[in-house]
Amino acid sequence: MPMLEDEVRRLMADETARLRAAPDLLERVIRADRDRRRRAKAAAVAASVIASVAVVAAPVVYLTAGSTAPVGGQATTSAVPEPPAIDDTPPVRTEPETLGDLGDGREFGHVKVGYLPDRLRWGNWSVNHGDSYTTSWNYKGDSEGSYRVQIFVYENAAVQELDDRLRIYREEGEGEDVTVGDRSGYLVVTNVGEDGMAGTPTLFLKMGDAQWAEIMFSPVYAKEFSGPEAVTAELRKIAEGLTSTM
Amino acid sequence: MSGVEHDFGAFVAARATSLLRVAYLACGDETEAEDLLQTALERTYRKWDRVSHDNPEPYVRRVIVNAAISRARRRAVLSIVPMHSPPERPARAGDPDLVHVLMDALRALPPRQRAVVVLRYWEDLSETQTAEALGCSVGTVKSQASKAMAKLRSALGRDTVEGVIKNAHA
Numbered sequence: 001m002p003m004l005e006d007e008v009r010r011l012m013a014d015e016t017a018r019l020r021a022a023p024d025l026l027e028r029v030i031r032a033d034r035d036r037r038r039r040a041k042a043a044a045v046a047a048s049v050i051a052s053v054a055v056v057a058a059p060v061v062y063l064t065a066g067s068t069a070p071v072g073g074q075a076t077t078s079a080v081p082e083p084p085a086i087d088d089t090p091p092v093r094t095e096p097e098t099l100g101d102l103g104d105g106r107e108f109g110h111v112k113v114g115y116l117p118d119r120l121r122w123g124n125w126s127v128n129h130g131d132s133y134t135t136s137w138n139y140k141g142d143s144e145g146s147y148r149v150q151i152f153v154y155e156n157a158a159v160q161e162l163d164d165r166l167r168i169y170r171e172e173g174e175g176e177d178v179t180v181g182d183r184s185g186y187l188v189v190t191n192v193g194e195d196g197m198a199g200t201p202t203l204f205l206k207m208g209d210a211q212w213a214e215i216m217f218s219p220v221y222a223k224e225f226s227g228p229e230a231v232t233a234e235l236r237k238i239a240e241g242l243t244s245t246m
Numbered sequence: 247m248s249g250v251e252h253d254f255g256a257f258v259a260a261r262a263t264s265l266l267r268v269a270y271l272a273c274g275d276e277t278e279a280e281d282l283l284q285t286a287l288e289r290t291y292r293k294w295d296r297v298s299h300d301n302p303e304p305y306v307r308r309v310i311v312n313a314a315i316s317r318a319r320r321r322a323v324l325s326i327v328p329m330h331s332p333p334e335r336p337a338r339a340g341d342p343d344l345v346h347v348l349m350d351a352l353r354a355l356p357p358r359q360r361a362v363v364v365l366r367y368w369e370d371l372s373e374t375q376t377a378e379a380l381g382c383s384v385g386t387v388k389s390q391a392s393k394a395m396a397k398l399r400s401a402l403g404r405d406t407v408e409g410v411i412k413n414a415h416a
Contacts, residue, residue, distance in 0.1 A: 004395060004398065004399055004402075005367055005395070007402075008348065008363065008367050008395075008398060009367045009368065011344065011345050011348040011349075012271055012348075012352075012364075012367070012368045013368075014345050015270075015271075015345050015348070015349055016267035016270055016271065019263065019266050019267050019270055019276070019279075020263050020266070021258075021262030021263045021265075021266045021283070022280065025258060025262055025283070025284065025287070026254075026255050026258045026259070026262075028284060029258070029284060029287045029288050029291055030251060030254075030291065032284070032288050033288055033291050033292060036288075160382075160386065161358065164380065164381050164382040164386070165381070167381050168312060168381040171381070190316065
């Protein structure tokens with residue numbers, strides 16, 4: 001047995017020996033699950049209330065000759081508030097390798113961004129890992145390092161990593177294969193538990209055999225839209241406008 | 247307490263500490279590890295009917311390491327947490343803080359390589375089992391393990407490590 005592997009194993013044992021699972025872990029897990037079910041139920045109730053109010057409100061709008069009642073506005077106030085997303089957390093800056101000054105951020109690496117939703121501006125940062133790189137867009141006034149839309153590009157060897165991730169999503173029954181124009185893709189809400197379980201709406205787009213893009217909406221940004229369908233529609237529009245310069 | 251809660255509770259009581267250690271090694275941060283473990287267990291609990299028929303531990307472990315990879319990837323991008331840099335120079339012989347040197351070197355690995363090291367050398371999984379946990383090929387595990395160990399060797403200094411061990415055993 002090689003000595004380095006043995007030593008790594010021993011050092012890891014030394015480092016983790018002091019760790020013990022919290023006594024209330026089980027309780028927290030079960031409580032979180034109940035909370036999640038409660039939120040889902042509340043959201044479903046809120047949605048049904050909105051739908052019923054819309055049906056009732058329709059004749060009112062007609063009878064008052066053009067007045068536009070805020071049909072959805074009152075009903076949505078009954079929704080259970082979501083826990084804050086981690087995207088709101090002020091970041092601690094580090095200095096990874098970047099793609100440099102991208103101007104308006106509409107062209108970076110080997111891709112061009114043809115469409116972005118209104119008001120988004122380049123977030124003035126990027127990360128460049130060589131065969132994968134990324135940048136993002138946010139609103140003027142957003143905290144530095146936060147994102148609303150982010151695009152991650154995988155090229156050449158990095159595509160394998162993405163293939164692996166997509167295989168896991170498929171095995172887990174999460175997300176669905178989609179087509180965007182004549183290109184294939186995969187639509188999923190990624191959820192790694194750090195965003196109040198809201199998840200990150202994500203569209204993976206195959207731009208070529210050696211190039212994929214991952215388009216993400218932050219959970220915070222996704223809440224600005226009327227629902228998952230509206231978010232998906234915007235993700236698709238961004239994907240449609242994304243072109244390769246490889 | 248329902249039957250499901252009882253069974254799940256027994257599993258948590260038996261395996262949570264072991265899984266917490268996997269989470270810690272996969273992410274390099276104690277608080278983060280606790281959160282990773284809770285997240286993985288919540289997900290497991292939701293699918294308990296499905297995963298409890300067989301040994302649920304590989305499933306939880308898989309969720310943990312893949313969530314750790316996803317978080318690290320996102321955080322590297324967003325710079326939410328400080329990133330640890332590998333030591334600029336190899337550890338000197340007799341360095342009393344070798345554990346910290348290793349942990350820093352481990353944290354500095356790309357997340358997938360770190361996960362391979364944890365699964366192969368901490369969990370003692372085979373290359374096939376590691377590939378299964380990470381959802382990748384055995385070839386990928388081999389190449390990632392090779393790269394990771396080369397980096398650890400470089401960061402620690404293999405001769406130095408062996409020297410420390412020899413000294414410790416002397």
